[in-house]
Amino acid sequence: MKTTALLQTKKYTPEEYLALEDKAEYKSEYWDGYIIPLHGESPSLAGAGVNHVQIVTNLIETVSRRLKKKNCRTFSNDLKIWIPNREKFLYPDIVIVCGKLDFYKLRQDVVTNPKLIIEVLSDSTAAFDRSEKLWLYQTVETLQEYVLISQDKAVVEQYLKRNDAWIYRATIGIESSVNLESVELKVDLDDIYELVEFF
Numbered sequence: 001m002k003t004t005a006l007l008q009t010k011k012y013t014p015e016e017y018l019a020l021e022d023k024a025e026y027k028s029e030y031w032d033g034y035i036i037p038l039h040g041e042s043p044s045l046a047g048a049g050v051n052h053v054q055i056v057t058n059l060i061e062t063v064s065r066r067l068k069k070k071n072c073r074t075f076s077n078d079l080k081i082w083i084p085n086r087e088k089f090l091y092p093d094i095v096i097v098c099g100k101l102d103f104y105k106l107r108q109d110v111v112t113n114p115k116l117i118i119e120v121l122s123d124s125t126a127a128f129d130r131s132e133k134l135w136l137y138q139t140v141e142t143l144q145e146y147v148l149i150s151q152d153k154a155v156v157e158q159y160l161k162r163n164d165a166w167i168y169r170a171t172i173g174i175e176s177s178v179n180l181e182s183v184e185l186k187v188d189l190d191d192i193y194e195l196v197e198f199f
Contacts, residue, residue, distance in 0.1 A: 011032075011033030011034060012030070012033055012034070012035055013033075014030065014087065014089070017030040017035055017089065018089075018107065018110075020035065021089075026038070027078075027091055029088070029089055029090050029091060030087075030088055030089035030090075031088055032087070032088070033087075038091060049122070049151065051151040051152065051196050051197070052093075052120045052122060052151050054194075054195050054196050055120050055149055055151055055192060055193065055196060056076065056077070056093050056094060056120055058191060058192055058193070058194050058195070058196075059074075059094055059118060059149075059187075059192060060074060060076055060094065062187060062191045062192070063094075063096070063180075063185065063187065066185060067096065067098075067183055067185065070098065070183060070184070070185075071098060071099060072096055072097065072098040072099075072115070072183055073096070073097050073098075073101070074094060074095075074096050075094065075095045075096075075097070075111075076093070076094060077091045077092060077093050077094070078091070078109075079091070079095055079109060079110075079111060080104075080109055080110045080111075081095060081110065081111055081112070081114050081117070081140070082104040082110050082111070082112050083136050083137070083139060083140055084112070085139040085140075086136050086139060088136060089110065090133075090136070092114075092117045092118065092119055093118055093119050093120050094117070094118035094119075095111065095114045095116075095117055095118075096114065096115055096116040096117075096118075096182075096183060097111055097113055097114055097115060098115045098183065099113075100113075101113070112142075113142040114140060114142060114143055115142060115143065115144050115145070115182050115183065116143075116144065116145045116146075116147065116180060116182045116183055117137055117143060117145075117146050117147070118146075118147040118148075118149065119133070119146075119147070119148055119149070120148075120149045120151055121148055121149065121150050121151060122151060126148075129148055130148065134146060134159060138159070138161075138166060143161065144160070144161045144181075144182035145158060145159065145160050145161065145180065145181060145182035145183075146158070146159040147159075147178075147180070149192065151196070152198055153198060154172065154173055154174040154176070154189050154193055154198075155170060155171070155172050156170070156171045156178045156189065156192070157169070157170050157171075158170075158171075158178070158180075158181075160181055160182070161182075171189065173189065174189050174190050174193060175189070175190065176188075176189050177189065178192075
């Protein structure tokens with residue numbers, strides 16, 4: 001992310017970014033005034049692997065229908081979130097919002113009140129997802145839980161908000177279940193990893 005940003009000379013306002021994003025062929029994120037092509041969306045970057053796509057698909061299918069009864073909605077990585085304290089627009093793999101959707105300046109493609117965010121890890125993004133992205137997400141007032149899912153082994157990591165602190169929890173093993181506390185939902189890891197081949 002930072003390397004790409006350093007190659008750019010022009011900085012954009014949030015409104016300029018959104019106007020460009022509306023017309024763009026590939027998705028990009030907005031970081032400190034710079035427009036950063038999303039991993040897998042630019043022809044110059046490698047696409048997401050089959051395990052990554054399968055895990056996201058499994059989660060959407062497993063979680064979304066069960067959360068509808070709890071007045072929560074599940075969105076894939078086509079929906080942006082706005083991080084106001086850091087002025088960034090990001091595309092998480094999965095965003096869950098409960099109750100009314102709050103939109104950024106009435107835009108239907110950007111929400112500001114995620115309750116749960118899920119990212120599927122890859123070799124190229126794992127360190128970033130566990131550090132800078134984690135710290136960014138933790139500044140979002142409505143966020144109660146951040147989940148990281150490995151795509152090459154059966155491991156689900158959670159960061160759970162407890163008042164003003166965050167605690168870490170790991171669930172390991174295909175026969176295990178993870179409790180998504182923020183939405184009171186228990187999910188079996190064999191459902192998350194269905195059809196996923198570990199190498």
